[in-house]
Amino acid sequence: MATFVLVHGGGHGGWCYKPVAQRLRAMGHEVHAPSLTGLADRRHLMSDAIDLETHITDIAELLEFEDLTAVILVGHSYGGMVITGAADRRPARVGHRVYLDAAYPRDGESLYEHAYEAIHGARQGLHEADGVELVMAPMPGMAAFFGVTDPQLGAWTDARLTAQPWACFTQKLALTNEAAMRAIPESHLVCTSTLAGRDLALLQARSQGRVWDVDTGHDLMLTEPDWVAERLDAIARL
Template sequence: MATFVLVHGGGHGGWCYQPVARRLQAKGHIVYAPSLPGMGEHTHQRHPDIDLDTHIDDVVALLQWEDLTEAILVGHSYGGMVITGVADRAPQRVGHRVYLDAAYPRDGESLHEHAFANIEGARQGLYVENGVELVMKPDPIHPGFFGIHDPALAQWTYERLTPQPWACFSQKLVLRNEAAMRALPESHIICTPTIPGRDMDLLRARSQGRVWDIDTGHDLMLTEPDWVTERLLEVAATMG
């Protein structure tokens, strides 16, 4: 039995992992899929101080309060920034990092710098609400941007998307214990269209070849939940 902590990406909440979480739980695994501060069901708690560190600290607190060890951290998209920071802050509680079509940052890098083309586009739509700088204001076209083309699934997703505090994308990730974080096993699950621009040789070397790709949209946990679950079960099988 493995313990998974599924961390969502920008504009999303823990809700986006429902199909995968249910499949993992049906196999007997323990699954946490938190909505990060200010996101999902926590939008009413949004405040100007929410940034990348806030999200990292929140997941670290989850690991501590639930007394988790050997946790398999899964980060989708922006969630790759978060799980990298979490593994850096609490490597003793982490057993594996899984990057789900995710950011794979270097020390001192923000998501804005890491994925400039996409995030700069989001920045152009920045607005302020209740003192919080926000991007990714939900729009009916967003599910298509995330690769969701089934009308029912697209509508379900659109109804749950929320704006993202800009500071989460602009704050630089500062690693404090990079050697310990890098020593933890990692795997990469990638959407084929996002391969260009990735250093695939580096990813394969750091993950001992555990790199899978599938030709689907960015929200692959929603469009291909069976396939994603199978890959996560393969990761769990590597745990001693």
């Protein structure tokens, strides 16, 4: 069976993978779903020093200290920035990269540049707390922004969302070992609604056709956990 490291997106935490992690573990897989520094159960570590590189280091060091190899590294949304950087830092420990309706950045690109329309909208909520510039301040009903429309699941999600340092979205990705990172197999699980904004020819070519889509909201790991877990299990069996 495979080892998965599931990396969440902006404003989320490892909690958002609970339904998928439960299913993968029931299939016999090992699953790690950490929260990135400053978010969710690690929100007490919030500081003005947190940026994209902090979160890349979070995952790279997890791979190192847990002595994980042949890892299937999964990133959702902003997490696509993080897994790209972590696979670049620790290519020998990563066996597959999976982009879950995620950012798919180029070297030297920030998330703000990569997904300008969506992130510029989030920027309108920019505010400061304890000297840290933050976006995505949690509020009732915010889960709907991520495509979670079920009232019970939405309330559970709203209770767990946290604000994110703005620097995570503006710091440019700096790749140091891009050839080795790109040599790692990749797959893409995306929402049908985001297909139009993606370079499908590039994704198909780099993943040898492993691009699947599902008609659901952006937080597909919450709204379609069976589908996501089944696809991840299929990738593990390649």
